[in-house]
Amino acid sequence: MSFLRTVLNDSVIIRPPGFYIIGFQSFPYISVYFIFLAFVYVVTVLFNLVCNILLVYIIAVDRRLHTPKFLAVGNLAVIDIMLNTSTIPGMIKTFLIKNNFIPFNQCLLQMYFHYAFAALESYALAVLAYDRFIAICFPLRQNLFNTLLIMSCIIGVTWMYCAGLLAYSTAIMTRLSFCNSVRVFSYFCDYAPVFRLACNDYTMQWFAASFLTVLLLGGPFIFILLSYVTILVTVFRMKSLDSRVKALATCVEHIILVAVFYIPLLVIFMIGFYLRLIDPDQRVLSLSLASCLPPCINPIVYSLKTKEIKVRVLAFVRKKKLAHKLHANKKKLEDKLEVNETQQ
Numbered sequence: 001m002s003f004l005r006t007v008l009n010d011s012v013i014i015r016p017p018g019f020y021i022i023g024f025q026s027f028p029y030i031s032v033y034f035i036f037l038a039f040v041y042v043v044t045v046l047f048n049l050v051c052n053i054l055l056v057y058i059i060a061v062d063r064r065l066h067t068p069k070f071l072a073v074g075n076l077a078v079i080d081i082m083l084n085t086s087t088i089p090g091m092i093k094t095f096l097i098k099n100n101f102i103p104f105n106q107c108l109l110q111m112y113f114h115y116a117f118a119a120l121e122s123y124a125l126a127v128l129a130y131d132r133f134i135a136i137c138f139p140l141r142q143n144l145f146n147t148l149l150i151m152s153c154i155i156g157v158t159w160m161y162c163a164g165l166l167a168y169s170t171a172i173m174t175r176l177s178f179c180n181s182v183r184v185f186s187y188f189c190d191y192a193p194v195f196r197l198a199c200n201d202y203t204m205q206w207f208a209a210s211f212l213t214v215l216l217l218g219g220p221f222i223f224i225l226l227s228y229v230t231i232l233v234t235v236f237r238m239k240s241l242d243s244r245v246k247a248l249a250t251c252v253e254h255i256i257l258v259a260v261f262y263i264p265l266l267v268i269f270m271i272g273f274y275l276r277l278i279d280p281d282q283r284v285l286s287l288s289l290a291s292c293l294p295p296c297i298n299p300i301v302y303s304l305k306t307k308e309i310k311v312r313v314l315a316f317v318r319k320k321k322l323a324h325k326l327h328a329n330k331k332k333l334e335d336k337l338e339v340n341e342t343q344q
C-alpha cells in the first residue's frame with residue numbers, strides 16, 4: 001500500500017489511501033450473523049423510509065398539521081432517514097459483500113455524516129422536549145413561545161450548529177499521520193478508532209471527541225431531563241387527575257425514544273471511550289444496534305402513534321384506494337364503450 005506524504009506546519013503527514021473496516025472479530029458463527037444483520041437492516045431501512053417519507057408527505061400536504069409540534073416531528077423523520085442511510089449501506093458492503101476497504105476521503109465523509117446526523121437526532125429529541133415543555137408548562141403562552149417561525153429558527157440553528165461543529169472535528173483528522181495500522185475496529189469509519197491509529201499526537205482529536213460528546217449528547221440530554229423535571233412539577237400541581245393523565249400521556253412516546261437513544265450511547269461512550277473497559281467487538285455490536293434502533297422505531301413509537309398523524313394517514317390511504325377504484329371503474333367503462341362501438 002502506497003502512502004501519500006504531505007507537509008503541514010513543517011512536519012510530514014503520512015496519509016494512507018484508505019482504511020480497512022474490521023469488526024465482530026471474536027463472535028461465533030459470524031457469517032450467519034452478518035447475513036441476519038444485513039437482512040434486518042434492509043427490512044428496517046425500507047420500512048423506515050416508507051414510513052418517514054409518508055409522514056413527511058402527510059405533514060407537508062395537510063395544512064392542519066402545519067404546527068410547531070409536527071414541524072419538529074417532520075424534522076426527526078428526515079434525520080432518521082439520513083442517519084440510517086449514512087451507515088447501513090456501508091455495513092452491508094463491508095460485512096456481507098466482504099469489501100471492507102474505504103478510501104481516505106470517503107472515510108472522512110462517512111464519519112462526518114454519521115456523527116452530524118447522530119448529533120441532529122440528539123437535538124431533534126431536545127426540540128420535541130421543548131415543544132412538550134411549552135405545551136404543558138405554559139399552555140396559555142404557546143402562541144408566544146412556540147410558533148412556526150420560532151420552531152423553524154430553532155431547527156435551522158441546530159442544523160447549522162451541528163454541521164459546523166462536525167465539520168471542524170472531521171477537518172482536524174487531516175492533521176494526523178498514519179504510518180502503521182490502517183485497520184479500524186468498528187462497523188464504519190468511526191472517529192475514535194481512526195484517530196487512535198495515528199502515529200503522531202492526537203490530543204487535539206481526543207479533546208474534540210470528548211468536548212463534542214458532552215456538547216452534542218450530554219447537553220441535549222440534560223436539557224430534556226430538566227424539561228421533564230419541570231413538567232412533572234407542573235403536572236402534580238394540577239388539581240384534576242384526568243388532566244394529569246392526559247398531560248403525561250402526551251409525553252410517553254417521547255420518553256421511550258429518549259431512553260432508547262441516549263442510554264446505550266451514554267453507557268458505551270462512558271465505559272468504552274473514557275474507561276476503555278468494554279471489549280472492542282462488544283462495543284461495535286452495541287454501538288451499531290444503538291445507532292440503528294432509534295431511527296427504526298421512531299416512526300412506530302412516536303410519529304405513527306400520534307393520534308392526529310394516524311387519522312391523516314388512514315384518510316390518505318382511504319383516499320388513494322378510492323381514487324384507484326374510481327380509476328379502475330372508469331377504465332372498465334371506457335373499455336366497455338369501446339367494445340360496443342366496435343360491435344356497431
